Amino acid sequence: MEKFVRLSAKACPLPLPNLNTDQILPACYLKWPRSKGLGSVLFQDLRFDGDGNVKDFPLNQPIWKDAKILLTGRNFGGGSSREAAVYALYDHGFRCVVAPSFGDIFAQNAVKNGLLTAIVSDVDITDMAAAISANPERPVVVDLDSKTIACGNRIYEFEIDPVSHNQLLNGWDDVDLTGSYRDRIAKFSTEHRALRPWVVPARE
């Protein structure tokens, strides 16, 4: 996994609450293999109407085409566990989503793919969005180690759980890491089955 250290990029404000994973990536694209790239259908139904016409939506504006930071509302990524919602954001170019809260499964999926989910207050989101509207070209700087976002003339602190913080900073691969515990896993599994024989599926 790619490490996340520091990011300096344009931030696109999308101040809507409850953008669940069905909105981020509608279910009809879940069949697509990752190799196809899911960036083109990110927020598909919010960006286009049923006939494919462009709607008034921030990501449709040329200025935000190369934004790498998304600034959004409360409860982002709730709902379905589809990791492809993270793939769509990532494939579109996003590396960080800033919001007051995230769906739990989405946040876990994000970190596994090197996408930072930074938690800031509602007030700070509004504040940052105003600063960005005043000067959209000015880059926003996210620093993971110090957990800060420099936006406009201010520095904002963000929250992220310590496990995700560690994983993103180090670019750890979970499976490799788990491999280093192989003996403890084997011992646990033997003891677990002896202690609770019913955990093993009975034969039909």
Next chain:
Amino acid sequence: MSEPLTLIDKSWFAHEIVRRDDGASLLWVDRHYVHEGSFHAFSQMKESGRGVAEPGLTFGVADHYVPTHGRDQVIANPEIAAMVRNLEANTAESRITLFSLRDPRQGIVHVVGPEQGLTLPGLLIVCGDSHTSTHGAFGAYAFGIGASEVAHVLMTQTLWQRKPKRMRITVDGAATIGVGAKDIALAIIAHVGADGAQGHAIEFGGSTIRALSMEGRMTLCNLSIEAGGRCGMIAPDTTTFAYLKGRPYVPKGDAFDRAVDDWSALVSDPDANFDREVKLDGNIIAPIVTWGTTPDDALPIDARVPDPAREANPVRAKYLRDALDYMAIAPGRKLTEIPIDRVFIGSCTNSRIEDLRAAAAVLAGRVSKVPGLVSPGSSSVKRQAEGEGLDRIFRDAGLEWAESGCSMCVGINGDIVPPGERCASTTNRNFRGRQGPGARTHLMSPAMVAAAAVSGHLADVRPLLAGRKL
């Protein structure tokens, strides 16, 4: 004396292999369910050159993409056919048991696991699907995960997680006639909010919950995720053990008795601490429907939808306007005046035998004013319902009786609500476009969907139950 523990703590510690300094725990996974959507995970596993660590603990079900019509024919849509074939190939290669399209045990993963006795109290269960919380109804610690985590479980039978906070939701009092688990769940979601339980594992308790059947408990735990909860669980009791006894994968004879002894200890200690407590009065819960685009937009059927003009908070007012606009409902309109275009009875939330009986009790001898689809939660529920003559009631009412699958809950098998149409649905998500692009969804119980069907608009089921045998 050791510190009193909650059911959540006990379940967690029984599966914790190691805990790192940063708070991440490596957990052992007892059961892993996969479905067509798990293909990303199988690809990740193959790319890394590894195999499945414990194929005997993983079970596959074809549900998300399966057709609900013409099961004996080849699947017409090549992309959908490929999704099912892919699951068959991936599970066969890894020696994972699969309940595929034509298996008599096929159905929606969260209906099939419990039905086959694969879901048991005290197990840690994961699946690449957010409604895995359903299995918590048995006192299992069960939660949804994404593709990378599914791949990790396939390769190691373990998972890295951070221990969530603990929340207890207590509902006391006798639920009134016409009020079921779905109404209780929607009342809870409306109370705590669609993200109110984020970061928390939930334990449900209280007399209203205890009185629920296993089907009802599954509906409730299923909807934990719609309050944002990581998982929802109910301590196992005699209702749980009676449901499990004799099911195919449940221990038999002495082994069952021994298991029941162990399972009976799966309760929160009397003085155990929760990070958050929520209490609701079960007596006053009325039949509930959703009016908007998140599950917490839920109100008792005799209410009116909100009026944004009366909302002081401008952010909330904008949300209300957008939601009403999408739903094409005038501000302040009475819920019972909202006409519907079709109904759907199905999904992992409400498609079990008890749900079908509840809908049939309302529909018997009546005719639906709108078209609709009934998709039983599993092929076995379908056979049981047909044995009880429920299929005839649905058909006579003018509804379609179909095969089992996720169907119109998510629409990816082709069963969609056409753009702009309004559907009274027993499903779990009223998100924009969830049942198809431009579809408008009202969530409610199976009995309330039946009431809407025979009325042609959202309606209170209670008067329709007068004089009926339930």
